[in-house]
Amino acid sequence: MKKFLCFLSVSLIFVLYSFADDSAIFNQISNAESAFKNGDYNKTIEIYETLIQVEKINNPYFYYNLSNAYYRKGDIGFAVLNIEKAYKLSPRDKDIRNNRRYLLAMTGQTADDGLIESATALFSLNEITIIASASVILLILSLTAFLFFRRRFIKQALSLFIILSILFCSLAALKAFVVLKDRAVVLSASVLKSGPKKDNAVLFNIPSAKIVSVLSSVDDWSRISFKDNDIVIDGWIENNNIGKF
Amino acid sequence: MIKGKTIKKAIFFLSAFLLSAALLFADDITISASVNKTSLPLNDSLIYSVTISGNISNFPEPQIKLSDFNVYGTGRSQSMSVINGKVSGSVVFNYTIVPKAIGKWTIAPASIKYKNQTYTTEPITVEVTAAQSVQRQTAPQSSNQNQQPQRAAQSQNGGKIFVESSINKKTVYENEKVVYRFSFYTNMDLASNPEYYPPDFGGFWNDGSQPKNRQTVIDGVRYNVSELETVLYPISTGDKNISPSRLRVAVRDFSMPDNVDKFIAQFFANAGQTQVKDLETKNLKIKVLPLPQEGRPNNFFGAVGEFKIKAFVDKTQVNTNDPVTLTVEVSGDANMKSVVKLDFAVENSLRKYDTIVSKATADSKVFSTILIPLTPGEKTIPQIELSFFNPKTKKYETVRTQTIKFIASGEPVQEEDVYKSGQSGAIGKDINYNKQISDIKTYAGNYIENKKFFIIFIPFILLLIGAFMFKNLTKKLQSxxxxxxxxxxxxxxxxxxxxxxxxxxxxxxxxxxxxxxxxxxxxxxxxxxxxxxxxxxxxxxxxxxxxxxxxxxxxxxxxxxxxxxxxxxxxxxxxxxxxxxxxxxxxxxxxxxx
The missing domain is CATH 1.20.120.330 (Nucleotidyltransferases  domain 2)
Structure with missing residues (x-):
């Protein structure tokens, strides 16, 4: 009995502690939103960046609000970076989709993705991974059942789960191909160089908020590429000028 | 057992998917080589071009063997095209080469390696004839060359290399385009590609550099000249200083001491010693003037240069509430970065959205604006003006687009109907407002990247294996x-x-x-x-x-x-x-x- 009471007390302390922790975070969110309403976007950014980077809260709505604050501040590169992070976690959210579309249009880019992106746009990578895993587990279970009960409906279920497993595993692979690609946003207007050194020749200017693919990295430099008017352009940029997502 | 047909269908589906994926990602590469002439005198140069094309994005650099030639410059141009929906690209590597001796020489095949496959070109034969006599000429001195070449290195047998730098204007206005030219002159063998160290362009916006290669004759001596033109825009006024550019170059010196017999010297003709030379240009001074206040128009937003402007719409007949894109293209020999915005108003029956820059290059900038007609009838987009300061005339000038008209038909649109989120291509006037966060759920990283995630399959796989074993065992025992x-x-x-x-x-x-x-x-x-x-x-x-x-x-x-x-x-x-x-x-x- 004593042991039980002791266990209960410890559990309660943990529960209360976690509530206290959450309420502190909600207080900070409230402060951030008040600052936003008063036009103090720097404070809003500071609070949300702290929650994301220090408290390690990986939440699409935090990125969404942070993107709005950067946008109001006029920092379009960071606004695009954070809306892309939000979209990656919650691709079906209407507000996130709308703001992403708006920001991309504003920066002369298009939100219309390729065939693979469109086919997998409804789900986040984790959602589609879970769906694919569930279909594989159901396939295994139906195969197990089929070993013992050779009934017609089990045969049908087995056939269905084979098809679903192939379909969802393929979609998960495609989504992973899209999401796990190293992509980044140019945070401020920069120059592309011919190599990973300050001394290397300047190739092009690249505007802020441009979404690029990261091909490789050497020290503090990344080799990036992007398509401009059907021409693929690549070059080196310092890492502090881009934000990966 | 599972029906055979179902299994066959599943296998067919999987095979078709894998095959189509393989075809989708298959690479198709071709490589070819050409020269701009197959016969030339000894003192002339030719351009050897290697073209690589295919449906890849990162073209590898070809391996070339030009042992009978000196390479004086390289260039690269890349293009992408879409033909019948298929994207293909090509890159051309141009090498300016000069023959070493008279005779018939074969340029060995160039090759590239891509995904463990080697692609090669055909060899090319070039005939080199005796050198044409060089008339005494002076180097072309353009009026905008402000600095004398700084001769920095000379070999004992008369081979020379030197560098110079110049700017096309000594006095410019704020935001006016300035071209900084770095030139490298050589008539010696280079042991490797030179290393270029650009100057400090502090106080200027650097808009990138373009390489060029040419030949010139100075004091009767032919030189190969590699040039790098950098476009600069002064961002503040006053006297500016451009520090020296530096070039580190490794050259071969073929000269023998004077007391060595000529007969012996010829045996060592190909065994030149490599020497590293550091060359440096002079400081350049440039005066940046502020833009005059006098005659400055109200709609002047800082554009400097000589501009042209044109505008068009993507459709001339639309339904009300359908978007029309107005495109305004500004071009010219000017600082495009100084064109920050276009200010224009439209009639009340048109809903105008934010103007965005849809394309920007060194010599043009394209602005796009979405307009939505709210009422039927003829719509007129008035002239759009761009005021700028022209450094040539030293005056403020204004260019205008033509007036554009289009017809809208259909029912009048209520203001609140103009934009619906996610509607056909229309873009909202503003971003949506902040979300009220009631859940601080932290999303996990990608499960697919976490090896621990796959542990969930282990019990089910074990269950299946156990079921198989149990089934077999039961069968045996029952017998x-x-x-x-x-x-x-x-x-x-x-x-x-x-x-x-x-x-x-x-x-x-x-x-x-x-x-x-x-x-x-x-x-x-x-x-x-x-x-x-x-x-x-x-x-x-x-x-x-x-x-x-x-x-x-x-x-x-x-x-x-x-x-x-x-x-x-x-x-x-x-x-x-x-x-x-x-x-x-x-x-x-x-x-x-x-």
């Missing part, structure tokens, strides 16, 4: 020990039936085993014997110990002996003997069952 007595006798009768069938059809091959199995199955059923793998003597001993009537034991013994005889000795039973033996076994089974 012998755990069968009921009745099932065992039934099995014995099935063996007998099969044996009779085999005798009728004259198949004696497996008959002895069938008879033996039938007998043993019945003996196991009657006596409770748990295993079939026993010697005959063990079986008989077991039957004796289980109080089976001696007469039956004797009959069993007789059958077993006969089976041994027919099975292992070179004696072959006829049909009659076999039937007798089979009847004997049937009797034994019947008696044992009783």
């Amino acid at each position: 012998i020990s755990f069968k009921s007595k009745g099932a065992k006798f039934n099995q014995a009768w099935r063996f007998i039936e099969r044996a009779e069938y085999e005798i009728e059809h004259g198949n004696i091959g497996g008959l002895y085993d069938l008879i033996y199995n039938a007998l043993i199955e019945a003996v196991c059923a009657a006596s409770g014997l748990k295993t079939q793998n026993l010697q005959n003597s063990q079986i008989l001993d077991f039957l004796n110990s289980k109080e089976i009537p001696q007469s039956i034991v004797e009959k069993v013994k007789k059958v077993l002996d006969k089976l041994n005889l027919y099975k292992f000795a070179a004696v072959r039973a006829d049909e009659k003997s076999l039937k007798e033996m089979l009847n004997g076994v049937k009797e034994i089974i019947s008696e044992l069952k009783q």
Whole structure:
């Protein structure tokens, strides 16, 4: 009995502690939103960046609000970076989709993705991974059942789960191909160089908020590429000028 | 079992998917080489071009072998095109090369390696004739060259290299385009590509550099010139200083000491020593003037240069509430970065959205604006003006687009109907407002990247393996020990039936085993014997110990002996003997069952 009471007390302390922790975070969110309403976007950014980077809260709505604050501040590169992070976690959210579309249009880019992106746009990578895993587990279970009960409906279920497993595993692979690609946003207007050194020749200017693919990295430099008017352009940029997502 | 058709369909689907994916990602690369002339005098140069094309984005650099030529410059141009929906790209590597001697020379095939495959070009033959006499010429001195070349290195046999830098204007206005040119002159063999260290362009916006190659003659000596033009825009006024550019170059010096005999010297003609030279240009000074206040128009936003402007719409007939894109293109020899915005108003019956920069290059900038007609009728977009300061005339000027008209038809649109989120291409006026966060759920990283995630499959895989093993084990056990007595006798009768069938059809091959199995199955059923793998003597001993009537034991013994005889000795039973033996076994089974 004593042991039980002791266990209960410890559990309660943990529960209360976690509530206290959450309420502190909600207080900070409230402060951030008040600052936003008063036009103090720097404070809003500071609070949300702290929650994301220090408290390690990986939440699409935090990125969404942070993107709005950067946008109001006029920092379009960071606004695009954070809306892309939000979209990656919650691709079906209407507000996130709308703001992403708006920001991309504003920066002369298009939100219309390729065939693979469109086919997998409804789900986040984790959602589609879970769906694919569930279909594989159901396939295994139906195969197990089929070993013992050779009934017609089990045969049908087995056939269905084979098809679903192939379909969802393929979609998960495609989504992973899209999401796990190293992509980044140019945070401020920069120059592309011919190599990973300050001394290397300047190739092009690249505007802020441009979404690029990261091909490789050497020290503090990344080799990036992007398509401009059907021409693929690549070059080196310092890492502090881009934000990966 | 699963229906064969379903499995075939699944395999077909998977194969088709894999095949289409493989085709989608298949690379198709071609490489070719060409020269701009196949015959040239010794003192001339030619351009050797290697073209690589294919549906890849990162083109590898070709390996070239030009041992009979000196390479004086390289250039690269890349293009992408879409033909019939298929994207393809090509890159051309141009090498400016100069022959080393008279004769017929073959340029060895160039090659590239891509995904463990090597692609090569055809060799090219070039004929080099005797050098044409060079008339004494002076180097082309353009009016905008402000600095004298700084001769920085000279070999004993007269080979020279030097660098110079220049700017096209000494006095410019704020935001006016300035071209900084770095030139590298050489008539010596280079051991490697030179390393260029650009100057400090502090106080200027650097808009990138373009390489150029040419040849020139200075004091009767031909030089190959590699140039790098950098476009600069001064961002503040006052006297500016551009620090020296530096070039580190490794050259081969073929000269021999004066006292060495010419005959000996020719044996060492190809064994030049490599020397590293550091060359440096002079400081350049430039004066940046502020833009005049006098005559500055109200709609001047800082554009400097000489501009042209044109505008058009993507459709001239639309329905009300359908978007029309107005495109305004500003171009010219000017600082495009100084064109920050276009200010224009439209009539009230048009809803105008934010103007965005849809494309920007060094010499043009394209602005796009979405307009939505709210009422039917003819719509007019007034002239759009761009005011700028022209450094050539030193005056403020204004360029205008033409007036644009288009027709809108349909019903008038209520203001609130203009934009619906996610509607056909229309873009909202502003971003959506912040979300009220009520859940601070932290999203996990990507499961697919976490090896621990795949642990969830282990119990199910183990379950499947266990089920397979259990199924097999049960099958084995059911075949012998755990069968009921009745099932065992039934099995014995099935063996007998099969044996009779085999005798009728004259198949004696497996008959002895069938008879033996039938007998043993019945003996196991009657006596409770748990295993079939026993010697005959063990079986008989077991039957004796289980109080089976001696007469039956004797009959069993007789059958077993006969089976041994027919099975292992070179004696072959006829049909009659076999039937007798089979009847004997049937009797034994019947008696044992009783």
